[in-house]
Amino acid sequence: MVVGFNINFREKKTFVARILIFKKKEKKRASPNGAKTCKPRVFLAHRRVLEFSFSFQFDPHSIRSIVKPMKMESTLKEYFGFSTFRPYQKEIIEKILEGRDSLVVMATGSGKSLCYQVPPLIAKKTAIVISPLISLMQDQVMALKQRGIKAEHLSTAQTNSNAQRNAENGEYDILYMTPEKACFVSNSFWSRLLNTGICLVAVDEAHCISEWGHDFRVEYKQLYKLRDVLLNVPFVGLTATATEKVRNDIIDSLRMKDPHVAIGSFDRKNLYYGVKSVNRGSSFVDELVAQISKYVANAGSTIVYCTTIKDVQEITKSLCEGGIKAGMYHGQMSNKAREESHRSFIRDELQVMVATIAFGMGIDKPDIRHVIHYGCPKSLESYYQESGRCGRDGIASDCWLYFSRGDFGKAEFYCGEASSANQKKAIMDSFMAAQRYCMQTTCRRKLLLEYFGETFASNKCGNCDNCTNTKEESDISREAFLLMGCIQSCGGYWGLNLPIDVLRGSRAKKITENQFDNLPYHGLGKDFSANWWKTLGFQLISFGYLVETVKDTYRTVSVSQEGAKFLRSCRPDHQPPLLLPITYESDGNQDKKSTVSDNIAGSGHDGMSQAEAELYKMLLEERMKLARSAGTAPYAICGDLTLKKIVATRPSTKARLANIDGVNQHLVTRYGDHLLQSIQQLSKQLDLSLDGAVAVEASQANNNCKAYTITKQPKDLSPAKYGAWKMWQEDGLSAEKIANFPGRSAPIKVNTVLGYVLDAAREGCVVDWTRLFNEIGMTQEIAANIQAAILKVGSKDKLKPIKEELPEEVDYTHIKAWLTMQDLGMSIDVIPSSNQHAEQHCNGTEESERATVTHLSEEPCKTEAALFDDSPRKRQKVELSEQGSGPSPEITEASLLDWIQSFRNGVTLSDILKHFNGSTEATAIDLLSYMESEFLIFKKNNLYKLM
Numbered sequence: 044m045v046v047g048f049n050i051n052f053r054e055k056k057t058f059v060a061r062i063l064i065f066k067k068k069e070k071k072r073a074s075p076n077g078a079k080t081c082k083p084r085v086f087l088a089h090r091r092v093l094e095f096s097f098s099f100q101f102d103p104h105s106i107r108s109i110v111k112p113m114k115m116e117s118t119l120k121e122y123f124g125f126s127t128f129r130p131y132q133k134e135i136i137e138k139i140l141e142g143r144d145s146l147v148v149m150a151t152g153s154g155k156s157l158c159y160q161v162p163p164l165i166a167k168k169t170a171i172v173i174s175p176l177i178s179l180m181q182d183q184v185m186a187l188k189q190r191g192i193k194a195e196h197l198s199t200a201q202t203n204s205n206a207q208r209n210a211e212n213g214e215y216d217i218l219y220m221t222p223e224k225a226c227f228v229s230n231s232f233w234s235r236l237l238n239t240g241i242c243l244v245a246v247d248e249a250h251c252i253s254e255w256g257h258d259f260r261v262e263y264k265q266l267y268k269l270r271d272v273l274l275n276v277p278f279v280g281l282t283a284t285a286t287e288k289v290r291n292d293i294i295d296s297l298r299m300k301d302p303h304v305a306i307g308s309f310d311r312k313n314l315y316y317g318v319k320s321v322n323r324g325s326s327f328v329d330e331l332v333a334q335i336s337k338y339v340a341n342a343g344s345t346i347v348y349c350t351t352i353k354d355v356q357e358i359t360k361s362l363c364e365g366g367i368k369a370g371m372y373h374g375q376m377s378n379k380a381r382e383e384s385h386r387s388f389i390r391d392e393l394q395v396m397v398a399t400i401a402f403g404m405g406i407d408k409p410d411i412r413h414v415i416h417y418g419c420p421k422s423l424e425s426y427y428q429e430s431g432r433c434g435r436d437g438i439a440s441d442c443w444l445y446f447s448r449g450d451f452g453k454a455e456f457y458c459g460e461a462s463s464a465n466q467k468k469a470i471m472d473s474f475m476a477a478q479r480y481c482m483q484t485t486c487r488r489k490l491l492l493e494y495f496g497e498t499f500a501s502n503k504c505g506n507c508d509n510c511t512n513t514k515e516e517s518d519i520s521r522e523a524f525l526l527m528g529c530i531q532s533c534g535g536y537w538g539l540n541l542p543i544d545v546l547r548g549s550r551a552k553k554i555t556e557n558q559f560d561n562l563p564y565h566g567l568g569k570d571f572s573a574n575w576w577k578t579l580g581f582q583l584i585s586f587g588y589l590v591e592t593v594k595d596t597y598r599t600v601s602v603s604q605e606g607a608k609f610l611r612s613c614r615p616d617h618q619p620p621l622l623l624p625i626t627y628e629s630d631g632n633q634d635k636k637s638t639v640s641d642n643i644a645g646s647g648h649d650g651m652s653q654a655e656a657e658l659y660k661m662l663l664e665e666r667m668k669l670a671r672s673a674g675t676a677p678y679a680i681c682g683d684l685t686l687k688k689i690v691a692t693r694p695s696t697k698a699r700l701a702n703i704d705g706v707n708q709h710l711v712t713r714y715g716d717h718l719l720q721s722i723q724q725l726s727k728q729l730d731l732s733l734d735g736a737v738a739v740e741a742s743q744a745n746n747n748c749k750a751y752t753i754t755k756q757p758k759d760l761s762p763a764k765y766g767a768w769k770m771w772q773e774d775g776l777s778a779e780k781i782a783n784f785p786g787r788s789a790p791i792k793v794n795t796v797l798g799y800v801l802d803a804a805r806e807g808c809v810v811d812w813t814r815l816f817n818e819i820g821m822t823q824e825i826a827a828n829i830q831a832a833i834l835k836v837g838s839k840d841k842l843k844p845i846k847e848e849l850p851e852e853v854d855y856t857h858i859k860a861w862l863t864m865q866d867l868g869m870s871i872d873v874i875p876s877s878n879q880h881a882e883q884h885c886n887g888t889e890e891s892e893r894a895t896v897t898h899l900s901e902e903p904c905k906t907e908a909a910l911f912d913d914s915p916r917k918r919q920k921v922e923l924s925e926q927g928s929g930p931s932p933e934i935t936e937a938s939l940l941d942w943i944q945s946f947r948n949g950v951t952l953s954d955i956l957k958h959f960n961g962s963t964e965a966t967a968i969d970l971l972s973y974m975e976s977e978f979l980i981f982k983k984n985n986l987y988k989l990m
């Protein structure tokens with residue numbers, strides 16, 4: 044039995060503290076050295092069996108600052124596998140934990156979900172997540188379970204009859220609900236759940252609240268009612284698409300009080316945007332099938348969005364006939380068929396999903412490499428969101444939009460969905476924006492971002508078709524003069540079609556009735572097709588010579604001030620040059636060109652060698668097998684990017700696997716053995732060494748079709764030096780061991796090894812200086828002597844004259860070490876004085892006065908006082924002096940955990956060996972690896988810290 048306190052924040056200044064009596068689940072495991080221990084965090088997770096409650100007054104902020112998590116990073120690593128938060132995430136989580144309402148407006152795939160998934164794991168209370176789609180909830184629950192998080196959904200699709208009871212007993216970390224369920228579930232449910240603790244209510248896809256949003260849902264409007272029941276629970280609205288109007292609507296509708304508003308960039312740098320105008324028909328579909336076959340050969344999933352069910356059916360049929368595993372998803376399919384289709388796609392049993400926008404919101408698959416829109420979308424918001432399903436894992440992916448002119452005639456149809464004049468206008472505006480996107484001849488990313496109110500400083504993103512395709516410019520002054528002149532002469536209150544018909548010499552009733560056949564322009568544009576003229580019209584709109592105005596659903600085109608200025612400078616027989624880029628269609632040569640794109644995102648090996656690419660493919664298959672046997676989706680086992688990092692590092696131990704960014708505890712404990720075995724076998728087959736010396740970074744910065752880079756050992760460091768450094772720094776071997784390493788053809792000198800380590804430090808490799816000082820017997824006095832010798836010699840270019848000025852016991856390694864420290868900007872203060880050094884050796888503990896681990900790119904070394912957190916450090920010193928010269932403690936999982944927790948900044952392997960003096964290095968390493976893979980500790984810069 045263990046007694047603990049659980050403090051809940053209820054009202055502003057009154058807290059209910061409960062004395063909880065936990066039944067300790069004796070989750071004991073055998074550690075490598077046979078010791079049995081209980082994980083400290085297991086204690087926190089236990090169900091209580093007895094509870095007394097009482098209230099008292101307290102200052103919330105002081106409590107929160109105690110609770111305020113140092114834990115955030117370790118929770119992130121433990122459950123999600125990531126070592127750093129993305130922009131905004133940490134600050135949002137902190138605000139939520141402080142109890143503040145928050146509005147989170149961030150791009151699709153930017154990591155919004157994490158903002159509500161982390162708080163319950165820290166606060167140990169349930170997070171309620173309101174989500175619009177059952178399929179989305181199911182996917183998220185599936186993925187969370189694979190991370191060892193207790194998650195469930197309450198919806199009509201829930202088959203576990205105990206789910207609701209479990210939920211109200213607070214058994215879930217995260218509980219998903221539809222808005223209907225949240226509004227209609229009984230108050231007693233909420234009050235019971237409140238008793239066990241609710242840390243937040245997240246309203247996902249919060250734009251559904253607003254009539255100004257493109258996905259308005261009436262039920263979302265009712266959510267404010269929860270505020271009366273869930274007093275003092277922070278509400279969090281999350282959306283990827285919100286204009287200012289929508290943002291304000293969300294805040295008002297959810298009755299948010301002084302919310303923390305986080306607005307991130309909407310720029311999805313890893314996405315390539317492209318648009319093409321096509322002629323609908325079988326030849327286009329054939330080309331599309333050929334194109335998708337190429338995609339499929341390069342792995343990664345594809346979604347094809349169609350505007351009609353008929354298109355969905357036809358394209359699916361053609362893809363299947365072309366041997367591609369394609370499924371479909373649309374509103375006329377039964378729920379069961381849709382679910383099945385969705386499930387197969389998520390689990391990679393389908394390579395392509397052909398769907399209407401019914402498959403839009405809530406597709407949570409992170410490894411979709413291509414999203415194709417066949418037909419102009421109904422709004423730019425929905426296009427951003429649907430195309431945003433692509434490349435959510437940050438890997439380069441592409442979004443193509445194929446449209447035909449006929450798509451633009453659907454305004455009436457879309458407006459039919461509107462229930463108010465406001466909504467009708469909103470729909471029309473959004474549709475017009477989507478059309479502008481189609482016709483745009485300049486940077487598409489710029490247009491998209493500026494539409495969402497974000498400034499994009501450059502005129503070229505370099506990652507859309509308009510920026511990457513070099514387009515010739517041509518002088519279209521005469522044609523522009525004709526079109527603009529005709530529009531002006533017709534009065535400027537028609538759409539584009541009528542003036543174009545006039546130019547093409549039509550005698551339609553509307554033209555003759557208005558006597559436009561008498562205009563001088565009549566018939567002057569016969570040489571070009573109506574489509575050609577329309578393209579020119581859209582170009583003139585996008586360059587500001589014409590303006591398009593929408594009234595109701597009716598669009599008119601008139602000449603802008605800029606256009607009028609141009610017209611004034613023209614005469615019928617002479618026009619000043621007007622250079623505009625030739626678009627695909629305006630060069631009149633469209634038929635000769637392939638209509639689909641040649642750009643294939645996700646192809647290529649992302650900097651991997653041939654053998655590594657092969658290993659990646661094999662591991663993808665292994666992942667698939669694991670996912671099948673676990674009944675889950677491959678991505679839920681581990682993401683593509685994480686798998687690529689595994690391929691690059693090829694870990695041989697669980698500890699090394701656990702150290703890879705993206706690898707979480709569940710992956711290591713559940714699949715670690717299997718994965719390591721596969722990596723070992725497959726690497727052997729492919730002649731790849733294990734524990735490869737490469738570190739992988741996901742580059743989100745410039746994803747010009749390359750979102751993934753590999754950094755190898757420092758360029759100017761030879762493999763021998765790098766290898767020696769790795770053995771010394773990463774594996775913790777002494778210079779002597781390395782010098783006499785059995786794998787060497789001949790032993791080398793200990794000082795040579797130390798010289799290599801110092802060279803590595805100069806090249807930016809991390810070095811544990813305290814250990815080095817101990818190993819070479821460096822003291823402040825020796826450093827001061829060397830410095831005096833340098834001053835006397837007047838140069839530090841040659842070591843020999845310096846050495847000759849120094850006593851015998853100061854050797855070349857001391858001199859090299861001091862020179863390296865100087866070059867790295869380190870101070871003499873970080874070296875122990877000879878007294879400290881003697882003390883350490885005397886008291887037998889050799890507890891190192893750690894200078895710190897420094898890095899070339901970090902700040903110059905700080906003094907110890909600045910580097911260590913006082914209290915635990917002091918505590919440790921007292922313990923050490925109390926221990927005196929008594930026997931060293933035995934190293935076990937428990938004793939090690941206990942000792943490490945005194946060091947907030949972590950300890951090195953050599954510190955551990957010194958403290959647990961009598962234990963062998965092999966036992967310590969074994970134990971550390973085990974504890975790391977169990978996520979009890981984590982290793983960063985060769986310092987072991989408590990999770």
Ligand SMILES: Nc1ncnc2c1ncn2[C@@H]1O[C@H](COP(=O)(O)OP(=O)(O)OP(=O)(O)O)[C@@H](O)[C@H]1O
Nearest residue numbers: 125127128129151152153154155156157283409435
């Ligand atoms: N701190 C992080 N480090 C690395 N990857 C992260 C981090 N946070 C989130 N991710 C990854 O980014 C991807 C997208 O995250 P998430 O699903 O939370 O995005 P989102 O903003 O909610 O997107 P959407 O609007 O589509 O729902 C996921 O694969 C997730 O695991």
